[in-house]
Amino acid sequence: MGVQLSLSNDKHNIESELSVSNNSVFSETSDQKRNISQRLPGTASEIVTRLFARGEAFDSEGFIEFFTDTPVYQFGNYAPCFTKATIKQSVDAFFNQVSALYHEIKMTWEVGEVVFVEMDVIYWRKDGSVITLPCCDIFRLEGDKFSELRIFMDANPVSNQTIPVSSTSSVLTISQGHKITPPGIMKKYFNEHDEGKQRVAAGFVPKWSEESSKWSLVKV
Numbered sequence: 001m002g003v004q005l006s007l008s009n010d011k012h013n014i015e016s017e018l019s020v021s022n023n024s025v026f027s028e029t030s031d032q033k034r035n036i037s038q039r040l041p042g043t044a045s046e047i048v049t050r051l052f053a054r055g056e057a058f059d060s061e062g063f064i065e066f067f068t069d070t071p072v073y074q075f076g077n078y079a080p081c082f083t084k085a086t087i088k089q090s091v092d093a094f095f096n097q098v099s100a101l102y103h104e105i106k107m108t109w110e111v112g113e114v115v116f117v118e119m120d121v122i123y124w125r126k127d128g129s130v131i132t133l134p135c136c137d138i139f140r141l142e143g144d145k146f147s148e149l150r151i152f153m154d155a156n157p158v159s160n161q162t163i164p165v166s167s168t169s170s171v172l173t174i175s176q177g178h179k180i181t182p183p184g185i186m187k188k189y190f191n192e193h194d195e196g197k198q199r200v201a202a203g204f205v206p207k208w209s210e211e212s213s214k215w216s217l218v219k220v
Helices: 002-038 043-056 060-064 084-095 185-192 194-201
Strands: 067-075 098-111 114-125 130-142 145-152
Touching: 043 060, 043 098, 043 114, 043 130, 043 185, 043 194, 060 084, 067 084, 098 185, 185 194
Parallel strands: 067 145
Antiparallel strands: 098 114, 114 130, 130 145
8 A cells, every 4th residue: 555655656746747847848949939930041140150250350259249148169179168258268269379260151051049050161370371171060049149059170280280181171062073162151241241341340350351362351
């Protein structure tokens, strides 16, 4: 009898916990659907572009403004960051290793609250040499802020020039291997986007524009 009573109580507790869990999941799912329905297609990709622009201008303060108060940020094999302050420390440390960087965006996919970005990142080393590395970023949005950014790339060749990088690692191809030229999204942002032009006028100039006439602020 005692055993039956214990099982009955356990069953009641489990059912209660499941009910609370289901309600929580339903509430979270409803909130996510509401956020998705309020955001126009392409809006999330634009937020990504605006974040990249902060990085290209080495504006770490502006960079962290795009994150929630409880973010997850991880760059390659480096330790993850869980606060805006540690994200700022991480990006500032990386900015100190290079003279400039550029995000050559190839493809962007928006799936619900997640944005996937395939790109090459071009780095100008302190000695004037340039290296291009393939990269994939995964962003998770909460409203108009990023709750997660996970950067999948091997950045070791930036600081260690003895590491070989294949010339075929950064080629944009489509069906049947046809090559296409990336659209120059970040150049267009600084030249054509109202916010981009305002930031340049305010002194937030992308560092790559100072490195070479090829990378000057001209329309692409």
